[in-house]
Amino acid sequence: MDATGTDLRAKVGGTVMKRLDLTRRLVALLTHGEIVVAGIGNANFDLFAAGPRPENFYMLGSMSLAVPIALGVALAQPTRKVFAIEGDGSLLMNLGALATVAMVAPQNLTAIVWDNGTYQITGGQTAATAEATDLVAVARGAGIVQSAWARDEAEFERLVRDGLAGRGPRFIGARVNQEPGAGRPERDPVLVKDRFMRGIGAKPAHPGPV
Amino acid sequence: MNGWSDTIIKCFTDRGIRLVTYVPDKVLIPLLDGFQAHPGVTAFSATREEEAVGIAAGASLGGMPSAVLMQSSGFGNVPNALASLLVPYQLPVVIVISERGVLGEFNAVQVPIARVIRPALDALGIPHVTLEREDEVAFLVTRSVHQAHRTQQPAALILSPRLTGGKMEG
Numbered sequence: 001m002d003a004t005g006t007d008l009r010a011k012v013g014g015t016v017m018k019r020l021d022l023t024r025r026l027v028a029l030l031t032h033g034e035i036v037v038a039g040i041g042n043a044n045f046d047l048f049a050a051g052p053r054p055e056n057f058y059m060l061g062s063m064s065l066a067v068p069i070a071l072g073v074a075l076a077q078p079t080r081k082v083f084a085i086e087g088d089g090s091l092l093m094n095l096g097a098l099a100t101v102a103m104v105a106p107q108n109l110t111a112i113v114w115d116n117g118t119y120q121i122t123g124g125q126t127a128a129t130a131e132a133t134d135l136v137a138v139a140r141g142a143g144i145v146q147s148a149w150a151r152d153e154a155e156f157e158r159l160v161r162d163g164l165a166g167r168g169p170r171f172i173g174a175r176v177n178q179e180p181g182a183g184r185p186e187r188d189p190v191l192v193k194d195r196f197m198r199g200i201g202a203k204p205a206h207p208g209p210v
Numbered sequence: 211m212n213g214w215s216d217t218i219i220k221c222f223t224d225r226g227i228r229l230v231t232y233v234p235d236k237v238l239i240p241l242l243d244g245f246q247a248h249p250g251v252t253a254f255s256a257t258r259e260e261e262a263v264g265i266a267a268g269a270s271l272g273g274m275p276s277a278v279l280m281q282s283s284g285f286g287n288v289p290n291a292l293a294s295l296l297v298p299y300q301l302p303v304v305i306v307i308s309e310r311g312v313l314g315e316f317n318a319v320q321v322p323i324a325r326v327i328r329p330a331l332d333a334l335g336i337p338h339v340t341l342e343r344e345d346e347v348a349f350l351v352t353r354s355v356h357q358a359h360r361t362q363q364p365a366a367l368i369l370s371p372r373l374t375g376g377k378m379e380g
Contacts, residue, residue, distance in 0.1 A: 037268070057271060061294025065264030068256070069295075072268020072276065075229060075252055096257025100265070104254055189298040193271065202273030 012134060012175065014151030019043075019114050019176040022156055023050045026083065026112070029160050030055075035073055035200060039066035039086040041121040043114060045181025047085060054199025055080075058185040058192050064093035067101060067111050074106040077200060081108050081164055088115040088129040095138060101169050102143025110163035110170040111139070116178050124178065139171035147171035214347050214373050215240035218306075221351040222277060223250055225359065227304065229269040231255070231262040232279035237308040237374045241279060259284040263291040266303040275359065277304040282311055282368075285330075286323045292334050292364065302358040305336075305366040313371040316379035331366050338366035341373050 023046040030036070030053070037057045038044035043066070044058040057073070059066055070084030091097075091113050101109065117130030129135060139147040150156035150172055159172045185192065197203040218241060222230075230245045230253040232238065245253035256262035259280045266276035280288070285307050296303050310317075311324025331338045337357070339350045351367060358365035371377075
């Protein structure tokens with residue numbers, strides 16, 4: 001049993017993986033303009049570090065809203081696959097979002113949670129996920145039938161491929177370590193929005209240098 | 211036939227709003243039913259008002275104009291989503307708030323938050339209008355939605371009991 005490990009950790013099992021490595025593995029599988037909405041903090045720090053993409057949306061605030069934002073984008077862009085990436089602390093703040101996703105059942109949405117059992121960015125305070133809450137079980141209970149823990153990197157990639165190939169909604173849980181986020185997206189909300197909307201065709205392509 | 215709600219639905223859909231998400235409220239029933247029945251609108255409930263704001267923000271980012279509907283008490287759940295998402299990212303989500311806590315309120319706990327709505331919207335720089343008269347609904351709603359979309363800013367419409375009748379005890 002480690003600092004964050006308890007009976008729940010033993011039950012969930014699997015490997016504690018590196019968040020940045022998993023993020024890179026996800027991005028490497030996205031070859032058809034798939035959309036990624038990354039939650040506040042380390043989720044979007046690592047997404048940016050994995051290589052800027054115009055189809056990435058970086059949340060600079062609004063903790064807990066990565067899954068709702070991704071649901072809205074998925075409904076607006078039904079021909080693109082959409083991934084939400086959220087930390088466990090953020091997801092715990094708004095578990096109801098999983099119920100809404102299950103009810104609306106967007107076929108193109110996969111939600112991923114990075115679970116390190118802590119509120120890492122605020123100093124590593126213990127989160128309910130460390131000792132009590134199995135977020136994959138929560139997602140399944142909320143009605144997202146296709147919910148699974150990725151117990152190692154290969155299984156994570158397989159679950160992402162399933163999301164790319166099959167019908168959603170889906171939920172992927174991954175236990176990750178507590179390395180700090182590797183990059184920082186530019187903290188310019190309007191720029192983030194503009195790049196994203198043009199990147200997915202929701203606004204006309206940028207006319208070029210002005 | 212319900213005049214004010216049909217007018218709002220027509221103004222919204224004429225201006226391209228295609229996603230509506232809400233936390234239910236009794237006064238909003240004719241709007242909720244109308245949006246649910248509209249073939250060009252995706253309408254569904256969210257579990258919490260800030261979640262509804264997030265969904266509407268995502269739709270807006272995806273190119274699908276959107277609105278959220280809530281009761282005034284639920285407005286108390288959304289300031290951070292407004293302050294850290296809709297306002298700084300300049301997302302033109304239209305926020306409809308049915309007003310409890312005024313003009314015959316019977317429940318004391320509804321009153322304080324009703325006093326917060328307009329000062330909070332003002333502090334956030336979100337333009338708002340209060341709909342009180344049926345003959346003004348089309349003008350105020352159309353202009354508010356148009357300005358939101360053209361200036362890429364959220365806007366709020368407050369539904370007064372003067373318009374809706376509000377909710378009375380019993």
